[in-house]
Each structure stands twice: as C-alpha cells, then as structure tokens.
Amino acid sequence: MPKDHGIGASSKRREDIRFLTGKGRYTDDINLPGQAHACFVRSQVAHGRLKGVDISAAQKMPGVIRVFTAIDLEGVGGLPCGWQVTDRHGNPMQEPGHPVLATGKVRHVGDPIAVVVAETPEQARDAAEAVQPDIEELPPVLDLRGALAEDAVKVHEELSSNLCYDWGFVENNREDVDKAIATAHHVTTLDLVNQRLIPNAMEPRVAIGDFNPATGDSTLYTTSQNPHVIRLLMGAFVLGIPEHKLRVVAPDVGGGFGSKIFHYAEEAFCTFAAKALGRPVKWTCQRSESFMSDAHGRDHVTKIELALDKNGRFLALRTQTHANMGAYLSTFAPSVPTWLHGTLMAGNYRTPLIYVNVKAVFTNTVPVDAYRGAGRPEATFQLERVIDKAAREMGIDPIELRRRNFVTEFPYATPVAVEYDTGDYHATMDKLVEIADFAGFEARRAKSAARGKLRGLGVNCYIEACGIAPSHLVGQLGARAGLYEAATVRVNATGGLVVMTGSHSHGQGHETSFAQVVADMIGLDENMVEIVHGDTANTPMGMGTYGSRSLAVGGSAIVRATEKIIAKAKKIAAHLMEAAPEDIELKNGAFSVAGTDKSVAWGDVTLAAYVPHNYPLEEIEPGLEETAFYDPNNFTFPAGAYACEVEVDPETGKVEVCSFVATDDFGTIVNPMIVDGQVHGGIAQGLGQALLERAVYDEYGQLLSGSYMDYAMPRADDLPSFTVDHSCQTPCTHNPLGVKGCGEAGAIGSPPALVNAVVDALNRGGYEHITHIDMPLTPSRVWAAMR
C-alpha cells in the first residue's frame, strides 16, 4: 500500500496551488515605490578594445536619471570566482578579472559596457540605444584548440595565454594508464563534442536593488538558487557590504537549472546603483538578452580511449578534453570540467586505471558554468558512448559488457578519488530489462521496418555524485566556500511548525517534501509544517540548491534540527507527566510514558514551552526552536540504467523517440510523485540536448542561435511518455534520511541512451560505418551521416 502521508507518500505539491493559479510572487512581480529601471548596453562585437563610451546623447534623453560606465563604479570589485583549480604541475589556474562593466576590452557579444537608469523601462531602453561605445574590433578567439596555439590572440592580455588550466587527474596514474592502453588486447577510441547549451529557465533573470538611507541597509531581490551565497559573494567581494547590512531575497523563482546559482553583474549593479541614486533600481532581462548574458552550459570537445582485455574487462581509460570557459570565469566554472567530471569517469564500473586531462580555455563567448548535471553529463556521455562502441567492435552485447564490469561490492573506492557508499547496478539493470521489454524489441523492429523505419535500442548506465558536498573534501579540491546546509525549526506555542531552510526551491517542491519529513518524524499532519526559504533575513545561512543536494544535505539539516526539537520536547513532556525523559515515547504526535497509559499531546508540550507556568525553568530554557548545520561526510551516489527506443526515418534523418525507460536508485524516496516529475523533467532536458539544442557562434563570434527561432527547445510532442521506476533502493549510508538526490539524473542519463539508440538503429539498418554522431542528432545531421 502506498503511504498517504509522511515519508514515502505522493503528497500533492502545495506550492502548485499558487504556481498554477497565477498567485506566485516572482521577482518581476515586485515593484518598489519610486523605483527606477536599468537597461544594459551590451557589446555587439565578440572582441574589441573599448576606447571610450560616449554617453552624452543618452544622458539628455527623456526620463534618464543617470548613465553608468565602468568609471562610475569606483570601489566596486570584480565578480569573484568561487573555485580555484590547481593544474597538473601544481600551479593555480589563470584567473582573469571579471569587471561588472567592461573595462579596456569587450570580450563577448553581450558583455555589459554601460547601464542607463531611467524612469521607465522603455526610456532606459531608448537611451541605451543612444550610448555610443568606441570599439576597435579585434579578431575573436572561438576555436578551442586554436585558442591554445602559440600565436593565438589573447582574450585576456594580462594572462600568459588563453589556457585557464591544464588539469591532470589522477596525475600519478598517467604513465600506468598510457602503458595499459599501449599494451591492451583492444582499445576503443571516440572523438566527440558535448555541445554548448543555453539554459532557458522559464523565468528570465531579474534584479532589484534597494537602499534605505535611514538605516544604511541594502536589499537585493533576485532570481537566485542561493540567496546566502549571493549575499556573501556580492557583499564581501564586490560591494564591500557586511552581511548584517545586506539582505538578499530570492522569492518564487521559475527554474534555474544551474544558471541562477552564479553571481551576475546585474545583481551587483542594481544594489550599487540603488545606493548611488537613492532610489530602488530594477532590471528585468529580456529573453534575447538572456541568451547572451546567462551562463551557458557544457561545451566540451573530448577524445576518450577505453582499453579492454579479450573478455571485455575494462583495463584503463584515458580522456582528453578541451573545456570552454567563455570570456570570464563564472562563479563555479572551473569546478565543472574537473571535480564534477573527472571524479565520475569510473562510472558504474571497475576500471582500475583512469587518467583525465582537461584543458580549460578562454574564448570570446558567453561564460560557461554549471548546467543541470554539470560535468557529470559530460562524463557519462563519453563513457557510455565509448562502452557502446567497444561492445559493437568486440561483438559483445552492450548490456553484457556493462554487467561484466559493474562495481558489485560497496563501499568501492574508485581510482578517481571518490568512494561509492552503496549501490546495486545489476538490480537497476535487471529492472530495466524487465520493464523495457527487450525481448519484444525484434518484433517491434520488424513492424517499424514494414513502415520503412529503422528501429534501434540504446541502453546505458549512469552514476552521479550528488548531495554536494563534504566541505572538508571540496576545500581540498579548490572550493572557496563550505557546502554544508542549515535549518531552523521553530515550533509555535499552539504546535504548528515553521522550518527555515538555507536551501531554495525553484521548482523542486521543497515546501511539500520537507514538510513531509518533519511531519513524519513527529507524527503530525503535514499541514502543520510550513517551509520558509529564499530570504537571508529569516533563514539560517545555507548554501542553496544545486547539485541535487537539497534533500540530502538541506533535508539532513532539517532532520538534525527536528531531532533536537524532539529531544527537548521529550524533556518537557517528562516534566509534565512526572516521568524520566528516557521513558518518554513520541508516537503520532503524542508523548507517552513507556509502559503506562499516561500521555500528553504535542500541543500541550509546545504550549508549556511558551507558557511555562508549570516548567522546569532551572533545567530547560523556555521556547521550542532549534537550529542545525549539517555537513555531509561524503557525496551521495545515485545511479541507474536507462533505455531508449527510436525510429529513424531513413529518407529524412528524423529521429522519433518511441519509448524511454528510466530505472533509478535514489535511495530512500520521500515523495515518489515529485521524484517522478524530477526525472521526467531531467529526461526532457537531456533529450533536448541529444536531439535539438545547440548554441552556435559564427566565425565573428555572433550567436546564431540567439532566439527560439534558431535555438530548438524540446516540446511535449518531441517526447514520448516516459516510464520511470525507482523501486530499486539502496539507501545512502551516511545521511539520516538515506536519500541520494534525483534532480539531475534524467539530464545525465538520457543523452547517451538516445545516441546509442540512433547508432544502433543505423547499424541494424545497414549503415555500419556510423559509429557516432555528435549531438544534437538533428535530422540534417543524421541524414548527412547516412550519406
């Protein structure tokens, strides 16, 4: 029987009532009295020397309050990078400055040069068109390998080259890996591109700065996944405002997918300008503006080699990747191709020797940073593609080849620095085989063939490191922040609870699932628990939501705080019933004395805490409110197996996804319906990458895919109905809930399944020469491959 409340129940998402009835309150819904409007003047060229900015005409335009350029931002620091990678020679990465407004040079189309603040958004935009930047164009740096040539033009003159870092992992494995590959029975090699993506959250970014001259307090309303991180970064590094004078509010946020983790120039500018002008300053991003100002994702060019023995056992793996950083280092950019990518190269397999080399490169393009999955999709894609290719080359069934190499004993220390605590890869594969009806594939293929279509079946596994992250570990890896999470549980006098979390919900359903956890622990109705998030003024300092961490890390902090609440409440109950605290039991929201019929209700205890007439004040403080900080001692490792069936139209190259099955092991499940939804969304996003999406720059550095007319987002009719199963559960061993995280799995696991399926269809259809097609597998690309 499925549960109808608490942990394991598919409770309806309480936040959907406001989201689906137009009652949400997003940043753009906030309008402050006297607010002015900002419009950014952005570079229209990819690379050039900024010799001056003529603002004289713009300043005279109607409604203009002030036009800002870099010289007006005195005392404003550059945007900080939150992660320092050390290269394979032990040197720190090259870290260029990242000014809020361009100084000296413009480095990508969209680079902000000036800002007009005016009475209305239209007036700001009119005047922005009258700002005249004087730019001497320079040749743009666009090609990743070309950027590293001796004589290449430099994106940042102050650096020695366009190389951010040359990272080797694990550097000590390098020679052994080379040797193993040189002497192996079989080596499969694959060159591939993991293309650049544009995040496209439904809600574009918005920032509103506000300053109170009476108190000296600044407030920033922003579309953020992590308001505390923005307060810390912007306050400490950019504007010099201490935390107690700066409040950051991220109200309802319409999707992030990583793009709203980072601290952006517009946030700092609006906060700065509000103080400079004595008026609130609001900026709302246009959709086309977001294409050239939100951090992009992926953009790796990779060569991978897998060495196998004659039985198909993996001996060694070597990958070389060029990763595009774009023009500047976005907040967490350096960590994505390194620690979120190299550490996952073992996948679900016992490969004893692994070496990962990554060259991160500056180019005249929009900065690239974490995007749903962040490094793990890139790792999974190359690994699961090369395994499929190896299976084909060696004549081994692709599922069998994977099974032969599965990690089966846990904990398992990989050769790439992480330890998988638990998992059962055979179980998820068994489940996949059962649900996806592989036995019936041949019959389905014959039916497709009768209609002139080529049918194929693709299978792959994935593993990801979630619950980011153990601070002690990421600190060693270059993180400049701790990655714990915090929660405060406040019990009110009449028994209702308010839980304040440092996590942030922008679609994940925290308000529902976090309430389920607390209600389950105490034995109360979920509706007695309210979740508060998104405002640094009333939540404890936590690190926000990304990396599938909210339940595993934030939820664990909530569990710890609730445990403290229960412990204290038991002491109060013991006093009320004149019993020993260790004899008190809490069940279904009532306290009883073990072995007796004595009991007091939850509300009696909470009331006693706040109306302490009969209360052991010498022993216990009144009130019932507890805070906990939780720092995990390991990542979590969700894993699973995915299958995709496609039909290819050989005349047009069009791929139709016929079915998609996902079997995931997320450990304990709090709300199965929300987990289904997270996986559905992830698969849609992954198939969007596999089939449709691609950011394309031309040779001048202009973004050709700069609108939905050319950037193809997945739509409902591009996708089949997904089959999602998460009945295989090996609970995480090191967090109190046993949860692993499910937000990114679909986006990580689905691209290789789709590409494996298309290659399978083409091979079965007689196109044996096709071993790989780079994503997105658009009709024209598939057709071209068949020619």
Place this chain on the structure above:
Amino acid sequence: MYSFDLDRPVTLEAALAALKAEDAQPLGGGQTLIPALKQRLAAPSRLVSLAAIPDLCGIDLEGETLTIGAATPHAMVAGQAGAYPALAALAGGIGDPAVRNRGTIGGSLANNDPSACYPAAVLGSGAVICTNIREIAADDFFEGMFATALEDGEIIIRVRFPVPQAACYRKFDHPASRFALAGAFVARFPGSVRVAITGVSEEGVFRWSEAEAALSARFAPDALEGVSLPPEGMIEDLHGSSAYRAHLAGVMTRRAVAAMV
C-alpha cells in the same frame, strides 16, 4: 518596442485612407511584425490594423472556387475550408494555436517568408490574389524572399483558390521555429499538376517544373524517380545544408503524391 500610433479601422475605405499617411504600414495578424517590433527591428510610426474589418474576413465557396478574405485567421481556414481539405489541413499545421488564431492569410502572403506554408498553397493552387487595385496571379505575385508584387498602398483583399481535383501539402518542420524546413504543395487539376516548394530556395517559394512535368505525364510517386532539385541556390544554415533541403523537397513532394493516389 518603439512607440507608434495604431489605427484600427472597421471599413476598407477607412483603412486605405489611413494607409495614405506618411510611413503608415498595414498590420495583419502581427505574427511576424509584432515580434520584430518587440525586438526593435522595425520602427514604423503608424500601423493600420486590418484585423477589425469584417469585409476582409471570411470564407466563401462558389462552384469550384474558394475565396478567403485576407484577414481570415488560419484557425478559421483550418475549421471552415472543408471544401478544400488540403488547404484546411495546411492552415491547421501553421505554428501553434495562438499563431493560428491571430495570423492571417493576407499577412502571410504579403510577408512572403521563404519558409511560410501559405505561399506554397497559393502558388501550388494557382490562386489569384485580389488587392484593392487589381488581381494578381500567384505566378506573378511572389518575387523572392520577403518580396512580392504588392506596391506601396496596395493591400490584399482576398485570395481566390480554384479547388483542384486533389491536393496535398507535406511539410518537414524546422526543429526550432516549426516553419517549413521544406514543404511541398502538390495540386492536381484536369490535365495539369502544380508543385510548389517552400522553405528551400533562397528565392522563396517556387514551382518545381520538372516534378510538374513528370507528374503530369504520370501521377505516381515513382514518376519522380530521377527527378531531383540541384542544391545550388537552396538555403543553407545551421539547420540544414542546401543539399539536405533540396533532398527534403523531393521527399516531401513524393509523400504528398503518395497521399493523393
């Protein structure tokens, strides 16, 4: 969007008078112009909406001729042009419901987007475009990408379609915009076949005369064997090479024919 004045006349006469104002520009359903305005790619000082003129909206069947008012939205054609099923189906496949409820046939033709669907139907049917000053045969109307025979101050009033014995439109969707990456409209009349291709040529919609000749001789999909379009002059962009588009035009034509026999 820049500021502009908007006229919304309810009679044709008032619209034509309003269009005489300097820099005045007609506005159909706005499905191309409004996005361009929002991106500040166009800056007309005065727009004259043609959407509120009852005389410009409606579908009328007389004998074998279907006449559609220029301001008739695609959704109405999709729902009410049952006398010409291929045309109704084409209209029902344009854009999404919002586009189909606002976009008009006259607006689409006057814009002549090289990837739009309606030009293929008009050219493939050999329709007649009736304006406020003359009648223009489809063969004389389309003059290349975004270019038509319309002169300043000339607006489309209605379009007259001869209903063919059989017709079919097959479109291969552009992955992002869902315009036609390649579309073929095939219409069979007594003694002749017309084939119009959209989405493919740098010159916009065109008649594929080799295919017409082959199909006029024998109306069957395999009559098109060995008939192909050269890639020269075809659109090439990030969504497909010129060779791919030329190839797709052939596939769509063959599929249209197959659906008709």
